[in-house]
Amino acid sequence: MEGIVHRMVEVNGINMHVAEKGDGPVVLFLHGFPDLWYSWRHQILSLSSRGYRAVAPDLRGYGDTDAPSSISSYMCFHLVGDIVALIDSLGVDQVFLVAHDWGAILGWYLCLFRPERVRVYVCLSVPFRPFLGRNPKVRTVDAFHALYGDDYYICRFQEPGKMEAELARAGTSYVMKNWELTSPWNGVGISDKIPVRFITGDLDLVYTSAGMKEYIHGGGFKKDVPCLEEVFVQKGVAHFNNQEAAEDTSNLIYDFISKF
The missing domain is CATH 3.40.50.1820 (Alpha/Beta hydrolase fold, catalytic domain)
Structure with missing residues (x-):
């Protein structure tokens, strides 16, 4: 371009x-x-x-x-x-x-x-x-489930292979960051x-x-x-x-x- x-x-x-x-x-x-x-x-x-x-x-x-x-x-x-x-x-x-x-x-x-x-x-x-709002007693993904439900895209991305299969026609892969490792910066x-x-x-x-x-x-x-x-x-x-x-x-x- x-x-x-x-x-x-x-x-x-x-x-x-x-x-x-x-x-x-x-x-x-x-x-x-x-x-x-x-x-x-x-x-x-x-x-x-x-x-x-x-x-x-x-x-x-x-x-x-x-x-x-x-x-x-x-x-x-x-x-x-x-x-x-x-x-x-x-x-x-x-x-x-x-x-x-x-x-x-x-x-x-x-x-x-x-x-x-x-x-x-x-x-x-x-x-x-x-x-x-980080709560050490609640897993990040569980919090997303509670807030937005099972159909929220981050929640749907958690089972390896499942979302890749759904998106295979478009060839799209996923990434998901893990907040637990950043707890020192809470x-x-x-x-x-x-x-x-x-x-x-x-x-x-x-x-x-x-x-x-x-x-x-x-x-x-x-x-x-x-x-x-x-x-x-x-x-x-x-x-x-x-x-x-x-x-x-x-x-x-x-x-x-x-x-x-």
């Missing part, structure tokens, strides 16, 4: 496919489930035309990036390690981070574990909540040195989930992310705002990162 370059990079023991375009400060885009680098195509073209090097990998297990066979190879630590190694390969110390959906959760982990690698963070759809917020802008759609099912609006607008989000500077709610937009409202989302990203 219009001069986007594709290459493979060795990172953290795997080969990662990267799409990029432009020169200048690096804007790193992390896609969600079940997307690819392609979900950022509009933003890659927009940001690269404004003086940035736009970089969008296929995350571990997706697209042309290696997909280790063991389910234990997809913990958040592996994923963060992949991104840190990718940043190193780009020859920069910090990136302007932009992420959506599961990629947004990975973005929050990167801010938590390696805040010095993130200059600013523009988060789409999923706010910082990985450690809120109650820890995001560094006050990382400016954050949050963008979501008013029709996004994440935004309309029980208690989410209260958390985002009622002070809880700001408490956990002290450098949260702005929250934008796009009218008439659902979950995939980087594609549904591509121009507006690109402009909101540029408007924020250009200040730093």
Whole structure:
């Protein structure tokens, strides 16, 4: 697409496919489930035309990036390690981070574990909540069952082979992060040195989930992310705002990162 370059990079023991375009400060885009680098195509073209090097990998297990066979190879630590190694390969110390959906959760982990690698963070759809409400007496998946029922996609992904069989026609695989391993960071917020802008759609099912609006607008989000500077709610937009409202989302990203 219009001069986007594709290459493979060795990172953290795997080969990662990267799409990029432009020169200048690096804007790193992390896609969600079940997307690819392609979900950022509009933003890659927009940001690269404004003086940035736009970089969008296929995350571990997706697209042309290696997909280790063991389910234990997809913990958040592996994923963060992949991104840190990718940043190193780009020859920069910090990136302007932009992420959506599961990629947004990975973005929050990167801010938590390696805040010095993130200059600013523009988060789409999923706010910082990985450690809120953690109950050591209740398994994470059991809590999802109680909240959303057996048909919730995370709950349906728990039996190895079952969901793969259902999705075989589309060739889609799954990944699931395990919160138990991140218990040492329970109650820890995001560094006050990382400016954050949050963008979501008013029709996004994440935004309309029980208690989410209260958390985002009622002070809880700001408490956990002290450098949260702005929250934008796009009218008439659902979950995939980087594609549904591509121009507006690109402009909101540029408007924020250009200040730093």
